[in-house]
Amino acid sequence: MTAGPPGGAGEAPPAYHLILFVAGRERNSLLARENLQRICRDRLNDACELMVVDVLEDMTLAAEHNILLTPTLLVLEPQPPVILIGNLNDAHKLCSALRIEEKP
Amino acid sequence: MLDRLQRAEEYIEALRREEVDAVIGRENILVLSLQKMQRQLHLSEERYRSIVENQSEFVCRRTPDGVITFVNEAYGRFFGHPRAELIGRRFDPAGIDADAGAPGAPIGFKGPDGTIVPTEFECRAVIDGRHRWIRWIEKAIVDEHGQPFEIQCVGRDITRQKEDAQTLQSAHIELAATVKALEDVNRELSEYSAAVTCEIKEQIRAVLNYAAFLHEDLEGELKEEQQQYLDGLKTAASRGHALVEDLKSFAQVGKHPEECEAVDLDRLVKETIAAQHLRPVIDVVVPDAWPELEVQPTLLKMILGQLISNAVKFNTSDKKRIEVGWQHAAAGRIEIFVRDNGIGIDAKLQHLIFGIFKRLHVESAGEGTGIGLAIAGKAARLLGGTLRCDSVPGTGSTFTLDLPSVMSPRS
Numbered sequence: 101m102t103a104g105p106p107g108g109a110g111e112a113p114p115a116y117h118l119i120l121f122v123a124g125r126e127r128n129s130l131l132a133r134e135n136l137q138r139i140c141r142d143r144l145n146d147a148c149e150l151m152v153v154d155v156l157e158d159m160t161l162a163a164e165h166n167i168l169l170t171p172t173l174l175v176l177e178p179q180p181p182v183i184l185i186g187n188l189n190d191a192h193k194l195c196s197a198l199r200i201e202e203k204p
Numbered sequence: 205m206l207d208r209l210q211r212a213e214e215y216i217e218a219l220r221r222e223e224v225d226a227v228i229g230r231e232n233i234l235v236l237s238l239q240k241m242q243r244q245l246h247l248s249e250e251r252y253r254s255i256v257e258n259q260s261e262f263v264c265r266r267t268p269d270g271v272i273t274f275v276n277e278a279y280g281r282f283f284g285h286p287r288a289e290l291i292g293r294r295f296d297p298a299g300i301d302a303d304a305g306a307p308g309a310p311i312g313f314k315g316p317d318g319t320i321v322p323t324e325f326e327c328r329a330v331i332d333g334r335h336r337w338i339r340w341i342e343k344a345i346v347d348e349h350g351q352p353f354e355i356q357c358v359g360r361d362i363t364r365q366k367e368d369a370q371t372l373q374s375a376h377i378e379l380a381a382t383v384k385a386l387e388d389v390n391r392e393l394s395e396y397s398a399a400v401t402c403e404i405k406e407q408i409r410a411v412l413n414y415a416a417f418l419h420e421d422l423e424g425e426l427k428e429e430q431q432q433y434l435d436g437l438k439t440a441a442s443r444g445h446a447l448v449e450d451l452k453s454f455a456q457v458g459k460h461p462e463e464c465e466a467v468d469l470d471r472l473v474k475e476t477i478a479a480q481h482l483r484p485v486i487d488v489v490v491p492d493a494w495p496e497l498e499v500q501p502t503l504l505k506m507i508l509g510q511l512i513s514n515a516v517k518f519n520t521s522d523k524k525r526i527e528v529g530w531q532h533a534a535a536g537r538i539e540i541f542v543r544d545n546g547i548g549i550d551a552k553l554q555h556l557i558f559g560i561f562k563r564l565h566v567e568s569a570g571e572g573t574g575i576g577l578a579i580a581g582k583a584a585r586l587l588g589g590t591l592r593c594d595s596v597p598g599t600g601s602t603f604t605l606d607l608p609s610v611m612s613p614r615s
């Protein structure tokens with residue numbers, strides 16, 4: 101699933117390029133998806149390219165990026181890349197990874 | 205390097221927080237349901253502990269160089285040491301003294317297909333002053349490089365089996381000696397009886413000869429009484445001779461074991477009857493069909509011959525009738541019978557007739573020492589069967605031979 105339409109001609113490219121590696125409908129994977137989608141919606145105004153990769157269906161991308169555990173969030177843009185492991189319940193860590201301020 | 209360390213720390217941290225669903229391996233993915241796994245691990249541990257603790261076999265784990273890392277309750281009990289005391293000590297299969305019995309292949313011996321082959325060996329130990337035998341099975345537990353990092357030893361007290369085996373062996377030896385002694389005695393008796401009968405026959409022959417000489421020399425000169433004495437002498441000597449001969453025959457029965465063979469009973473019975481040379485006036489009835497039987501033919505002929513002969517001898521009927529027949533009996537056995545319309549045998553005396561030299565009807569029997577049925581009875585026993593008599597005085601007798609033989613019914 102990807103969120104947000106690709107940028108049309110003349111529009112600025114999305115500021116965020118995120119890949120979330122999950123394992124099917126496992127508990128932590130579902131939590132991570134929920135948390136990420138909420139923050140994309142609320143804080144990033146969906147201006148992000150989000151790719152969700154189910155390693156149970158295809159693990160090649162995970163192998164390419166040396167991902168060992170799921171769920172893992174890989175923030176490719178903005179640089180430098182950041183990896184966040186876990187269900188992303190920790191808002192502070194998530195905001196930090198996305199380089200946004202935590203909402204009070 | 206730092207990155208990798210940091211990454212590793214993050215992994216551990218995420219696992220600790222139980223926020224990990226799956227681990228991605230090189231070729232497959234392990235989905236973790238951590239709580240479930242922990243529960244399963246706990247259950248497995250409990251099960252293992254229960255198995256190890258509740259069994260009577262001794263379980264011990266040790267390092268490859270022999271230092272004990274774990275023993276179960278049974279081990280501590282058997283060797284008479286508290287478990288805590290044994291941890292860290294050197295493992296010794298005999299517990300206290302190493303005695304007879306050395307391990308076979310070295311621990312961690314790899315079989316042809318690469319699997320670890322357990323080593324089995326027995327050794328003797330002295331526990332509380334008593335010799336005990338233990339059978340050990342040792343197996344190396346190897347790491348991912350195939351190197352043993354622990355040896356698991358499971359032992360069982362086999363003292364009882366060893367003692368039983370030794371008792372059995374002693375009993376066998378004793379039995380063999382007894383059998384040999386019996387065989388020796390048997391042979392001696394046989395030789396003795398052969399020598400004795402030979403001697404006796406010699407003496408009896410001598411008596412008969414002298415009686416004959418006297419008869420020749422004194423013919424016409426003897427008083428009636430004296431003639432009677434001389435006749436009596438000859439009769440007694442002849443009878444003695446016959447008795448010795450029959451005794452020898454009785455001893456000979458079954459002396460040279462005969463092979464069982466498939467016998468056509470129809471032919472055997474007809475041959476036996478023919479050998480009796482019965483007069484045509486005697487009625488002999490036989491069935492049309494006989495089964496084939498696995499039996500020793502000579503012994504069977506001996507029995508039937510004797511029964512048929514008796515059926516004629518002990519028969520004062522005007523029209524003598526003998527019936528030879530057979531029938532199925534219980535449990536796959538067969539009964540062959542000889543029935544006559546002879547003088548019969550008093551019920552009170554029937555048990556005597558199979559005795560040696562037992563003659564019940566001396567007047568009508570004529571010649572014969574009374575050994576016939578004894579011989580028939582012995583032959584029946586050798587065939588694995590029994591011989592019995594059912595009789596009504598004045599009506600007749602039926603002698604039935606019950607045999608356990610394998611039958612192949614004729615088509």
